[in-house]
Amino acid sequence: MVVTVATFMEVLDTTIINVALPHIAGSLSVGTDESTWTLTSYLVANGIVLPVSGWLGRLMGRKNYFLLSIIMFTVSSLLCGLSTSLPELIIFRLMQGFFGGGLQPNQQSILLDTFEPAKRATAFGVTAVAIIAAPIMGPTLGGWITDNFSWRWVFLINVPVGVIATFAISAVVEDPPWAKAGAGKGKRNIDVVGLSLIAAGFACLQIVLDRGEQEDWFSSGFIQAFGVGAVLGLVGAVVWLLDRPDPIVNLRxxxxxxxxxxxxxxxxxxxxxxxxxxxxxxxxxxxxxxxxxxxxxxxxxxxxxxxxxxxxxxxxxxxxxxxxxxxxxxxxxxxxxxxxxxxxxxxxxxxxxxxxxxxxxxxxxxxxxxxxxxxxxxxxxxxxxxxxxxxxxxxxxxxxxxxxxxxxxxxxxSQVHQAYLVEHLSDLNMGYQMTKQAWMNGLAGHGLTPSQMDSSALGGIYRTLxxxxxxxxxxxxxxxxxxxxxxxxxxxxxxxxxxxxxxxxxxx
The missing domain is CATH 1.20.1250.20 (MFS general substrate transporter like domains)
Known part of the structure; x- marks a missing residue:
């Protein structure tokens, strides 16, 4: 339960901010497009750390890494809530995503180490609440907090939960003997090349996925550049990791x-x-x-x-x-x-x-x-x-x-359907004529001229289309x-x- 609470909070933060973006943009005096970088920065940092979280857990010990992740995630949440400018918020969201990314896989590892195979289904059932319910609840909770308080509380609400989770994890979670024996492995031989390729590949891929629709996908030079970076980084990482006897993440x-x-x-x-x-x-x-x-x-x-x-x-x-x-x-x-x-x-x-x-x-x-x-x-x-x-x-x-x-x-x-429906907006179409006449009849008592009624009717029909x-x-x-x-x-x-x-x- 205690490791799931921490993970629930981190997964919730992937969606809770979505409905608050217009409020963040207005409060920090930036455009809506610029405010989306607060979401992108979190996802980029999260994507980078996820594949290497197992190595970080071996390096520091799973319990120590989990505690570090939850403590720094809580601190980052506090800093996000106190941000006074967009650059500050983006930096703190990067921190939040980087440290939050270690919570999901390490929670899974802790459960795998703690429960025998026959009892894992029950443990995974508790995990399912965090993985499935949190993204579903995020927009509702974020909308209610933003409408009734302030967008800052979307982040500040994490602080008391993080503090409680830290003390609870310290009290009840222990590394198994084989995890303790492996702690510190890799301290002398950090795979800088593998880590760099993973970071570059996933950062580029996440930017392509998150910004592609806004930038019109590969018709944009910006998306093309990051697409090439994603392919080179991820393919290079796979080749590199499969060739090493002790990779930073074992793809085997x-x-x-x-x-x-x-x-x-x-x-x-x-x-x-x-x-x-x-x-x-x-x-x-x-x-x-x-x-x-x-x-x-x-x-x-x-x-x-x-x-x-x-x-x-x-x-x-x-x-x-x-x-x-x-x-x-x-x-x-x-x-x-x-x-x-x-x-x-x-x-x-x-x-x-x-x-x-x-x-x-x-x-x-x-x-x-x-x-x-x-x-x-x-x-x-x-x-x-x-x-x-x-x-x-x-x-x-x-x-x-x-x-x-x-x-x-x-x-x-939507564009395809709109193109087909527009073909029916013709005076030769009986349905169009009847709809237009119904609009004009409804406007007849508002003191409009025939040309104004015609224009208003066309506008209403187009909005409906x-x-x-x-x-x-x-x-x-x-x-x-x-x-x-x-x-x-x-x-x-x-x-x-x-x-x-x-x-x-x-x-x-």
Whole structure:
């Protein structure tokens, strides 16, 4: 519980700031585009440290590294809340992302070291609250805090939680004997080249994913340059790390079939989950007129769905059914949920949107714990740190790629639908004539001239057209997400065939 509290706080910070960006821009007298660097800087630093967090844990000891991460994350949060300019906030967000990035994989390593394989499903169930519920709750909590207090409290709220977590972790967490024996390994031989390639590659990749839509992707020289940097850095890192006998992160853990499939599945799940978590509030605010708080409330019940499902999955399903059957069912239900969400119309209600999100999280709940349990089931304990780091990296990277892809596809499909709908704005189209006449009849009693009524009617029709094109774009994105989920279902049967959480022996 105590290590999950710290991780929950860090994951929450990846989304809690999103709805506060306009307020930050106004308070610090910068443009909205400039304020997004407070989000980008966090993600860049987070992406750099994730793959090397296992090495840092071996270097310092897992408990020491976890404590350092939570202490400095708390200090960075305080400094973010006290920032007086955008450069200050960006620097402190870099610090927050760098130290926060060590919390997720080290929490996973601590759980792997603490719990035997038969009991890991329960531990991963608690972890699922942090990984799935935190990004869902972030926009709601961030919107409420920003609307009722100040954007600064989005960061300052971390301080008391961080202080409590620090003392709790100091009291209850201990490194296992093999982790203590490995602490300090690598002090004399730090892989500067490997670390530099990883840092450069992930920094460039995160900037491409985060800024690509705003910069019109590879038509921009800025994105082209960082795209080349990402390819050179990451390919160079893979070649370099595979060639070294004692790499900074051991990529050979992916030779384990179950772990490799698990990281692929968790990436796809994260892409679908985080992508839809961005689209639904965006739809509610931009097309349906919801406030930041109410758009976030559409997502919040999904967190309670996760809490409801966790004991059922860990205590019942994983003990009665093979994990691969549960994963296949989860992706199948997720696909159905995405097609259900693809039935949205401009008249969709709050309750309908909430039920669509609940259907999505129900399918997702069946994925997180079984995938994690099987992925780590046969990983050697001395490789737990590297495996946890690569697993967390895959999940976060999948989420970033998912958000970038759905945002780009939404823009493209909305433009396509708008181009088709515009063709119907012709005096030869009976539907257009009737709609225009209805608008003009509604304006007849406002003292406008015929030309003014005609102009106002055309403006209203065009706004309606743009809105309908956008809704159709959302429909396309949700449906293609459903297709992806259905395509993964057969792959689930390549996972380990045994039950992920076998019953304890009679003596226990």
């Amino acid at each position: 853990v992916w030779k384990n079939k179950d772990f490799a499939i698990g990281t692929l599945f968790i990436s796809i799940m994260a892409a679908t989950l985080y992508g839809s978590a961005v689209l639904i509030p965006q739809l509610a605010q931009s097309q349906l007129g919801y406030t930041a708080t109410w758009s976030g409330m559409i997502l919040s019940p999904g967190g309670f769905m996760i809490l409801f499902m966790i004991p059922i999955i860990t205590r019942v399903l994983l003990k009665k059914f093979q994990a691969r059957f549960i994963v296949a069912t989860g992706f199948f239900l997720l696909g159905i949920a995405m097609f259900y969400t693809g039935t949205i119309t401009p008249q969709v209600s709050f309750l309908n949107l909430m039920s669509m999100r609940l259907a999505q999280t129900f399918g997702t709940a069946l994925l997180m714990i079984p995938i994690s349990t099987v992925a780590f089931a046969s990983v050697p304990r001395e490789m737990n740190g590297d495996a946890a780091a690569l697993y967390a990296m895959s999940r976060n990277l999948g989420g970033s790629i998912g958000i970038a892809l759905v945002t780009a596809y939404l823009t493209q499909r 743009v809105r309908q094109a956008a809704i159709l774009g959302y429909v396309d994105v949700f449906r293609i997400s459903g297709v992806v989920a259905f395509c993964v279902v057969p792959l689930a049967f390549f996972m380990k065939s045994t039950k992920a959480a076998p019953k304890p022996a009679a003596a226990e």
